[in-house]
Amino acid sequence: DTEVTQTPKHLVMGMTNKKSLKCEQHMGHRAMYWYKQKAKKPPELMFVYSYEKLSINESVPSRFSPECPNSSLLNLHLHALQPEDSALYLCASSQDHRGRIYNEQFFGPGTRLTVL
Amino acid sequence: EDQVTQSPEALRLQEGESSSLNCSYTVSGLRGLFWYRQDPGKGPEFLFTLYSAGEEKEKERLKATLTKKESFLHITAPKPEDSATYLCAVQAGDTGFQKLVFGTGTRLLVSP
Numbered sequence: 348d349t350e351v352t353q354t355p356k357h358l359v360m361g362m363t364n365k366k367s368l369k370c371e372q373h374m375g376h377r378a379m380y381w382y383k384q385k386a387k388k389p390p391e392l393m394f395v396y397s398y399e400k401l402s403i404n405e406s407v408p409s410r411f412s413p414e415c416p417n418s419s420l421l422n423l424h425l426h427a428l429q430p431e432d433s434a435l436y437l438c439a440s441s442q443d444h445r446g447r448i449y450n451e452q453f454f455g456p457g458t459r460l461t462v463l
Numbered sequence: 464e465d466q467v468t469q470s471p472e473a474l475r476l477q478e479g480e481s482s483s484l485n486c487s488y489t490v491s492g493l494r495g496l497f498w499y500r501q502d503p504g505k506g507p508e509f510l511f512t513l514y515s516a517g518e519e520k521e522k523e524r525l526k527a528t529l530t531k532k533e534s535f536l537h538i539t540a541p542k543p544e545d546s547a548t549y550l551c552a553v554q555a556g557d558t559g560f561q562k563l564v565f566g567t568g569t570r571l572l573v574s575p
Contacts, residue, residue: 351506378561389550389565390507403561437506441561449495449514449554452563454506 350374351455353438359461362428368458370421370438377443378402379421380452381413384435390454396421397443428462435459465490465555469566476573479540484569486551487533494554496534497563498527501548510536510549541573 351372360366370379378397382390395403396415410432412424421438435457441450466489476482488496495514499507511520513529520527524545526537536549548570552563 353506380561389552389567390563392562395561397561435504439506449512450561451495451497451509451512453509454499457504457506459504 351438351440351453353436353455353458355458356456357459357461359463360425360428361463362430364428365424365426367425368423368436368438368460370423370455371419372440372453372455373419374440374453375418376440376453377418378441378450379415380439380441381411381421381423382437382439382454384437384457390437394423425460428460430462433460433462465553465564467551467553467564467566469549469551469569471569472567473570474572476538476541476571478542478573478575481537481539481541483538484536484549484571485533486536486566488551488553489532490553490555490564492556494556496529497552497554498525498534498536499550499552501550501568503548507550538571541571543573543575546571546573 354369381393384390393407394413399415410427414422437457438455439452441452468487470485498510501507511527516531518529528535548568550568551566
């Protein structure tokens with residue numbers, strides 16, 4: 348099973364709303380990722396969690412707040428977003444890096460976010 | 464700085480017309496090169512991992528190869544359902560192994 352699931356599929360929110368994106372995997376992976384993808388651009392890394400601890404934060408604005416409640420779940424809390432934050436938000440997971448030369452990342456289907 | 468460049472940016476083929484997509488990379492200590500397929504509005508679908516120069520991987524009409532400076536994705540006798548954006552990404556270095564550095568992709572359109 349190489350499936351990563353994300354909910355919701357689509358989200359429309361105002362600039363004053365608070366919402367959350369959810370991601371789940373059952374592959375036993377211990378690294379999970381959030382990416383942001385704008386139209387016709389490649390995915391941009393936002394956050395990496397390794398063994399439920401934040402490992403990488405790519406200087407993302409504080410209006411995006413990640414959370415990893417357990418090894419299978421990853422959340423992205425959204426607050427006071429701007430219209431330019433509208434994008435496809437992708438979750439991915441992989442084996443943790445320790446003891447491995449490379450780590451294949453498997454992506455979920457994404458959440459299409461529109462900020463009005 | 465690690466860089467990945469894909470060409471062409473867009474490619475239009477007739478059904479059955481074979482071709483190749485290119486991914487050239489400049490990295491410090493390649494750990495792995497990955498090919499993904501992405502359909503519009505969906506997440507990237509993992510296709511291949513290549514690790515060492517000379518390595519080849521195949522899946523249906525797709526074949527990926529790797530040299531010390533570039534990778535090719537060969538598409539043999541493509542069908543319309545092969546239409547998608549193909550992304551190349553690398554993992555490199557001692558501290559970057561969790562990061563994927565993506566190219567900008569090749570948009571492939573296969574016409575019947």
